[in-house]
Amino acid sequence: MENNNQKFIWREYQKEIADDHFFYVRSCIRQAFFPGSETFFLSFMRNQLGKDVFEDARHTTCTGIGFHGDVVPHETIMTVVARHFALMTEAGYRHVAISCVTSFGIYSEILETWKHFPEIEEKIHQKLILATGRDFNKPDTIAHTSDIIYKFRNEVAAKMKYPLINLNTGEPLKVVEHIGCHYSKMFPQYGVGGAEFPQVLAGMIKAWGGEVVDYPERRHCCGFGFRQYLVQANRGYSAANSKKKFDSMQSYEPDFILCNCPGCTMFMDKWQYTIAELEDTVYGKEGLGIPVLTYEELAGLVLGYDPWDLGLQMHQIPVETLLDKLGINYDPEKKFITQKGENIGTPLIPQHYNIGLKTAGTHSGCC
């Protein structure tokens, strides 16, 4: 009964996700915080699935952070996005693949605005022509890149080396999935599975052998909330929201958290350290924090990519507990060594997350 109804809800929110020929737009912050994620996506799509994914170096920020921070006006952001569409049109593409959930929300909002107010779209055409001499066609489809990995989740499963099973117990790993608010809470029809019981990440977890944890504050904001974080005085509110989620999920003893939004991944990861420092509260069954992954990182792990090539050393919460449960071989000595052999510096180890002590020698550098 429960599963059937849940499936019924998901069926009501199925979106068209293109199969090939994507115009890829990157995130502003993901390359800094999760540097392997976008690299993995491109490598997986192009090299493993043989798909055509095009990037244009002239693509810029969508200005979403500025827009939500009230410093970029609506017309400006629409014109910036219109320019992205112009680049897509010039390159001969019709499907946009968006790496960032903020951008995905911005694109969705703009397309919805133009649908209901065609005169605004016309105005933006004129503004873009005036400013750049470019014009654009609207895309046939827009997909967040988590939609695309969801679409190809069974292809990942077919090549999987490390299913989401706890090697020690033989049980499925318990996974908290968290979608970004701007993925489907504004426009449920734009997200796989809608907003209340989203399927996009849950579908990947199940396809790869894990078990989704449904905890009471599952739908709550991660705590980012642009104005909560961008205005320094509000950051306590941001951390309080994250704490509410961690407190709520703690009794379910999740093995890791899976996110599709850059902001969520960052805050769920970094605020755990902050809360540990502020309150001496450490989450996770082992008291070592709950690792937080992007969906590309997870796909990479189950496919057998090296965790350090995926950029997992950049996470605040060490991921070694998870790697051990999955039975993934990794070299602790290489955690902070680049492919060129350079040492990127070992983070200062927060006393609460002592797993890092295995690799920490110098305590030099800083996260």
Add this chain to the structure above:
Amino acid sequence: MTNIKKIAVLGGGVAGMETSIQLNRLGYQVDLIEIEDKLGGHVRNWYKLFPDHKPADEFLEKLISNLSATDVQIKTSIQINAFLRKEKKLCLFDQACEFGVYDAVVVATGFDLFEAYRKEEYGFGIYKNVITSAGLETMFLGKTIKTSGGNVPKRVGLVHCVGSRDEKCGNLHCSKVCCITAVKQAITLRQMLPNTEVFCFYMDMRMFGPSYEELYREAQEKWAVRFIRGRISEAAQNADETILIKTEDTLTGRQLKMNVDLLVLMVGMLPSKGTTVIGKKTGLDFGMNRFLKVKDEHYHANETNQEGIFVAGSASAPMNISDTISHARAAATAVDHYLKTTDHERFSEKNNIRNLEKALHEK
């Protein structure tokens, strides 16, 4: 006998049964056609009726007893799926066969309950301790009110307006009966489980019927039911399968977060599938709320845009049982008037009404 006019009443719920009884008493030959194998409609699944807590089966027995005293032909398990006009007669078809030829048809196909899973944020069908008002009536009938874990609930929340007055669901209409149903169910809960706390979460209390307001007061004063003015924004399941709800008490202006053992969704009324199908097959007009549109809300509340086809009960709008009975009786009167007037008289009547409307408009 051959001169006796023949009428088909579609739908064997309260409206259909009462219309059939009244038409038969007026001397007409009536076929009462029901898609299910039993008469009674939704009332069959109800425990007690508001506002007097009359047992639903007692009411139904009376109605069926009245029906048995007539020579109405009861035809159950029949699905009418085609319709044809033959001169002044109306032919109904059951599958591919001609089922009957009638002088008039009364559509009394009623309502369906809103499918609560569509309000995704309440988790009906996903969380075991989220049930509907219909589910609670079933528990009342079985005299067992238990949570999924088999325990007596210590705290129950009743959510009003589920699927009614809700733009997100595409239902702008008020289902009228949910507020008073919640009051009745809250009292029944307190009567059956005296140690259980009961909370009602409402937008407005629409106590439109006789004795309704008094029952609402009694619920508060005698049964200590707590009414909180606020819509629930979200329900989520705790590890112990209790339900965490979030709302706002708009009278105190405070956010509220609490656990309940059982969450009951007061599901609203929508036109039944039968109403929609029959309406489309017979070319009836539909209102904005997707129920059948009547010719005039005040003066021709049983007539439709199709001559010889009438409507009775909640196929035309949400209504309680008392209003359904009145509407059904009015339908019988309207059919009687229709069958007793000649074409010429009807034409004159139409013209008179048109002239009157024109005069009023010009005035």
